[in-house]
Amino acid sequence: MEDGDTSSSFPIGKSAQEKGLSYVPDCYVVPPPQRSNLTPETTNVPVVDLAGLHDPGERSHIIKDIGSASRGLGFFQIINHGVCQSVLDGALSSAFDFFNLPMEKKLEFMSNDVHKPVRYGTSLKDGIDKVQFWRIFLKHYAHPLKDWVELWPKSPANYRENMGKYATEVRKLALELTTAITESLGIGPTYLNNKMEEGMQVMAINCYPACPKPELALGLPPHSDYSCFTILLQSSQGLEIMDRNDGTWRAVPELDSALQVHVGDHLEVLSNGLYKSVVHRAALNTEKTRISIASLHSLGMDEKMETAKELIDEQHPKNYKGSSFRDFLNFLSANDIAEGKSFIQTLN
Numbered sequence: 001m002e003d004g005d006t007s008s009s010f011p012i013g014k015s016a017q018e019k020g021l022s023y024v025p026d027c028y029v030v031p032p033p034q035r036s037n038l039t040p041e042t043t044n045v046p047v048v049d050l051a052g053l054h055d056p057g058e059r060s061h062i063i064k065d066i067g068s069a070s071r072g073l074g075f076f077q078i079i080n081h082g083v084c085q086s087v088l089d090g091a092l093s094s095a096f097d098f099f100n101l102p103m104e105k106k107l108e109f110m111s112n113d114v115h116k117p118v119r120y121g122t123s124l125k126d127g128i129d130k131v132q133f134w135r136i137f138l139k140h141y142a143h144p145l146k147d148w149v150e151l152w153p154k155s156p157a158n159y160r161e162n163m164g165k166y167a168t169e170v171r172k173l174a175l176e177l178t179t180a181i182t183e184s185l186g187i188g189p190t191y192l193n194n195k196m197e198e199g200m201q202v203m204a205i206n207c208y209p210a211c212p213k214p215e216l217a218l219g220l221p222p223h224s225d226y227s228c229f230t231i232l233l234q235s236s237q238g239l240e241i242m243d244r245n246d247g248t249w250r251a252v253p254e255l256d257s258a259l260q261v262h263v264g265d266h267l268e269v270l271s272n273g274l275y276k277s278v279v280h281r282a283a284l285n286t287e288k289t290r291i292s293i294a295s296l297h298s299l300g301m302d303e304k305m306e307t308a309k310e311l312i313d314e315q316h317p318k319n320y321k322g323s324s325f326r327d328f329l330n331f332l333s334a335n336d337i338a339e340g341k342s343f344i345q346t347l348n
């Protein structure tokens with residue numbers, strides 16, 4: 001693997017900067033205690049089958065499964081989620097095609113301003129000698145789609161159509177999940193209805209090129225998502241979640257056509273800590289480029305997520321401050337999550 005390009009089925013283009021990815025400086029490393037174990041234990045992740053969500057006889061079992069997964073790992077995979085395979089494949093293939101574009105097409109979106117609704121970035125911005133996180137990303141707002149889609153990349157030609165279809169489908173699913181999650185908390189299926197309908201959807205499209213020394217770096221540092229919850233689609237295995245009970249990292253097994261659901265910080269707040277946001281990171285591999293598409297669902301830009309008063313009593317006093325997506329963005333522009341700064345800790 002001389003130039004960092006690999007036998008990936010979707011080879012990444014060789015622009016000058018991306019060629020830099022093949023350079024393996026001695027000092028680009030994540031400090032040893034935080035490095036990924038290349039053969040982590042594959043965790044027994046709960047799989048929730050959503051097929052019967054609208055069947056009155058089955059719904060309560062599914063709600064129970066969602067509740068116990070959210071109280072446990074804060075993470076589960078979903079199957080029969082209603083987003084069809086061609087929509088999943090279309091989104092992933094447009095994402096691969098975007099990252100394969102010549103650098104100048106991507107640079108027009110390059111920005112460090114976290115308040116921009118569309119931005120492209122790479123961990124290489126600090127100079128090749130400091131690379132610890134082997135990732136290139138495109139982030140964009142996605143709801144309401146008509147307000148944002150015109151700002152998305154025009155090329156590849158099918159990007160807006162494919163990513164737009166996926167964004168719309170995954171948002172429909174997110175609204176269904178919202179009803180199930182609030183029901184599982186005992187506060188009823190419509191608790192967040194209006195606020196989620198007017199909420200934000202942010203998509204983070206992550207690209208992790210094959211890495212010559214995956215044991216020395218990470219794709220993304222450990223973090224939890226600010227969202228109420230995140231739905232993740234991945235092209236191959238690489239996501240690791242932290243088991244809160246013993247602090248160990250567990251690889252999430254690949255499951256065909258499944259999507260992953262992460263409990264985010266805002267759901268931890270809503271539930272008064274009954275559900276905890278899952279700490280996760282992205283590991284790397286030597287063989288192929290990995291793409292993940294995270295769809296983060298939250299309330300509106302300035303709508304604060306507050307703890308449900310139904311979940312506060314003498315034994316369970318209110319543990320969290322309310323916060324909005326904008327509060328998170330302000331936190332992000334002032335703090336570096338790679339240095340272990342965590343949004344949820346600012347809310348306790």
Ligand SMILES: O=C(O)CCC(=O)C(=O)O
Pocket residue numbers: 204206220225232234238239240280281282291292294
């Ligand atoms: O790539 C992954 O598996 C994780 C992505 C992620 O955690 C994020 O975009 O917030």
Ligand SMILES: [Fe+2]
Pocket residue numbers: 223224225280294
């Ligand atoms: Fe994340």
